[in-house]
Amino acid sequence: MAEPFTFTRQGRSRRTLSVLILVYAGLIGLIVAVDAAWWVMGLLALLTLPALGDLYRNPSAGVRLDDNQLDWHSGRRKGTLDLAEIDHMRFDTRWDFSVRVSAMLTGEKRVHLPFECVPPHRDLEAAFQTRDIPVKRTHFSFF
Structure with a gap:
């Protein structure tokens, strides 16, 4: 009889938080450094909403x-x-x-x-x- 194999992962992780911080810093950096259109950067920031949702809800898998x-x-x-x-x-x-x-x-x-x-x-x-x-x-x- 083998030991049960278990694995659990949480949605809230340091890796997700780190990636979001880097993405937002990059978007803000583009706005400041090269005068990128804020609305284009805002549209790109919308792509991070699922990751923000995972940080907030912290789903378990x-x-x-x-x-x-x-x-x-x-x-x-x-x-x-x-x-x-x-x-x-x-x-x-x-x-x-x-x-x-x-x-x-x-x-x-x-x-x-x-x-x-x-x-x-x-x-x-x-x-x-x-x-x-x-x-x-x-x-x-x-x-």
Whole structure:
């Protein structure tokens, strides 16, 4: 019987705060240094609203894998799968080198795990292999 594998991530992080500070400093610097149009910089600042929302709300995302089931949560979304339902796990490496994880069920269905709740893929792959769940990797597929 293996120890349960758990991973949790919070939306409020120093990395997010640091990136936002750098972006805002850069936008203000462009306004001051090169007299950039304030309204253009304001439109660019609008792109940071989702990150500001994460800092404010601090949503939690994570996954828990034990000997019987796989549970995940991301914000308001939640899911649970019995390990007996899973035929294999599929790890897709995308062109941006991110790894998307899907549970391929025995009934030809597929359940995608939300990206924000997935831990580092090597750790998750080792946890699945410990529980004798096959893992298939695909690299850089178009579809």
